[in-house]
Amino acid sequence: MKIKRKDILGIEDLAKDEIELILSTAESFKEVSEREIKKVPTLRGRTIINLFYEASTRTRTSFEIAAKRMSADAVNISVSSSSVVKGETLRDTAKNLEAMNPDCIVIRHFSSGAPHILSKLVKCPVINAGDGTHEHPSQALLDMLTVKEKFGRIEGLKVAIIGDILHSRVARSNIYGFTKLGAEVRVAGLPTMMPYGIENMGCRVFYNMEDAIKDADVIMMLRIQLERQNAGLFPTVREYSRLFGLDAKKLERAKKDVVILHPGPVNRGIEISSDVADGKYSLILDQVKNGVAVRMALFYLLLGGSRE
């Protein structure tokens, strides 16, 4: 089985049935990580390059483990932004890596659109592991898989995404994804955190968190970038937390079978209280587990290995 596209650059590009194919493939890979010998020979002898222009222990580790469980050779390249300044262009890096015959390049970049540039420059599949404030498709796919496992469906669900929507590639990818699969997506945050024209993405906008989470099936809390406070995005952490942080009190307004997602790493006590992050509604760790399976599925579908 192979998906009929070269790359996974964003959820915006994907059709509903492509998303569904990825999710069902990921489901079938979950059991590999439960085995004693956590390895399938599917992608033996393939070279997968993890090209990270931003530090990310979590996402890089997930992709690396996924590659190794598929028996691929994983090569990590981490480029600090400081070295990019005096270093070579993305174009030259791309053409150079291409010359070494990789089978897939996973790229995280601080600039929105970098994976798209890379994709045009190399013949092999490119997976966007997060680009600037644009998209983070594998995160949205693992979020959708987590919700689908819980409810058996996504269509008709109400999904509330809370926080700094404007700067969040996680929010953007999830809005595309959940909307395509028929969910109602709501976004809530301070006015400074709301992208202009966000309604056109098909979601309902709230400036009050309680209204947004009322009768929601899924609450997705975003990580607040504390360094953005100085940029005037929000007045104080305490104020932000009071208005848009999720705690037990706010959770009382939610449905009895609501589930809570967070892409991590969690700022405990800021956007989410510790009791809620660790509580019975939280699916945060299911998300991480599903992350490995989704990435195995992406490698499988893009590289077209023969399944054993």
Added chain:
Amino acid sequence: MKIKRKDILGIEDLAKDEIELILSTAESFKEVSEREIKKVPTLRGRTIINLFYEASTRTRTSFEIAAKRMSADAVNISVSSSSVVKGETLRDTAKNLEAMNPDCIVIRHFSSGAPHILSKLVKCPVINAGDGTHEHPSQALLDMLTVKEKFGRIEGLKVAIIGDILHSRVARSNIYGFTKLGAEVRVAGLPTMMPYGIENMGCRVFYNMEDAIKDADVIMMLRIQLERQNAGLFPTVREYSRLFGLDAKKLERAKKDVVILHPGPVNRGIEISSDVADGKYSLILDQVKNGVAVRMALFYLLLGGSRE
């Protein structure tokens, strides 16, 4: 064969027969590293994570090579202490890694006790690769293996550990280990370097190095942390070296078949002179060689692979 415990957190926890099991298993793995094809299939498809909160080329490399020679997939995560400050809690890191189904986590941490916290949070085995000033069990095991190879036994030997005992996790683990196996352990250093109540650990305390090494079978020199001079631990490097550095002259007082250990990296000319570090009594490189075998044994005993 499998050891009946989940983790290796410290030598303090280990019974005498557990230590002996580890040492004899390590001995049997030594020949793997002498082969042309340095690899056994024992832990194929297992995921071993090296989670290092302190830089350590030597120890990380030894664990990584050990994992690969067991055919496991090794994933390195290095976390700088600066990123911990603004980053997630150890608890969150632990739960996240756990969700990716590792088979073993090797952790080095600047805080004493961190591996114990990790161990309670994850189902998989945890190996302490050094925590703060607490323990460094794989180092003590390789030290014991090195001494046992040399003398054929540990019981009844006199082991003198020289240096900053207070801040040394290597000293602490070795005091536990050699004492359990029936050796007499002596410690020597400046009064500022001696933990309060150290006698209760079963060792004899000396403030004069010559007395400590007289009729000792093993002299274990500790690395002095030069940055501790400013903290008032010792007046000058020269003074420390004169009193507690091992050189040819001091060595004249020792037994004719004494052996010398050092955990590395060596400050040549400070705690040990170059001629002694490279001389005929030194087992420093045997220690390093045994380090790979000990770590292979730990992986084998904790992960319970089938031996081939």
Added chain:
Amino acid sequence: MKIKRKDILGIEDLAKDEIELILSTAESFKEVSEREIKKVPTLRGRTIINLFYEASTRTRTSFEIAAKRMSADAVNISVSSSSVVKGETLRDTAKNLEAMNPDCIVIRHFSSGAPHILSKLVKCPVINAGDGTHEHPSQALLDMLTVKEKFGRIEGLKVAIIGDILHSRVARSNIYGFTKLGAEVRVAGLPTMMPYGIENMGCRVFYNMEDAIKDADVIMMLRIQLERQNAGLFPTVREYSRLFGLDAKKLERAKKDVVILHPGPVNRGIEISSDVADGKYSLILDQVKNGVAVRMALFYLLLGGSRE
């Protein structure tokens, strides 16, 4: 097949027939990287250590991919120069790594001669991946392979190397290599960039680029180290570029079938214009592709694996 030497430290040491053996072996490995399963079992169970004292994404990645495609276990160690200052000596690092039974150590070091010191200290093969301003033999070998593929021979060709010859390990290795294989080597650059006595290496010296590239078959542009401007090596980047940068206008003076090499990373618009770097005469990406094959060949010839 095995080359009759322990190490590859520089092209200066290699005989003509050794270079030819490496090139023909590399040619035979090129097709491995074109396969779907890019892997031969030749060096399974061997441990190859990449010991890098200078950051180098490109060269380290090439060696790592080469090792993995030979089925060896690759272990990366990167040592920042700051940690060397307070750290252990190269001798101690060497002896320690040796004790872990590696099958090959690839070393890049900021000091000329470091690989030679390492080589004397360890029994396993050592490959110099660039030392100070001395040699970079695998680069010269891939350059020679690239030229040989293009012209079918090296003997009798005219090779012009342009730039900071004095500080370039790439230039030095290539002067040795191309001269040994019977090419005429010309060097051109500012007087400050020309080593004293360079004529004794068997090459012709030019201080005018146009004269050097006239009727040359190969033009090899060197990367200019921009940080050397402050050291008085050249007055301004613009001035340097005007005199010794390769652009379409200067290229008019060259032969119709000239080829252009550059070791990368390219300073576009400085030592080479973008249209020339990406133009029809440029073999820059062939060089990168051949780099993986040359490194596979070096591992094969030095480690003596059985070919399958």
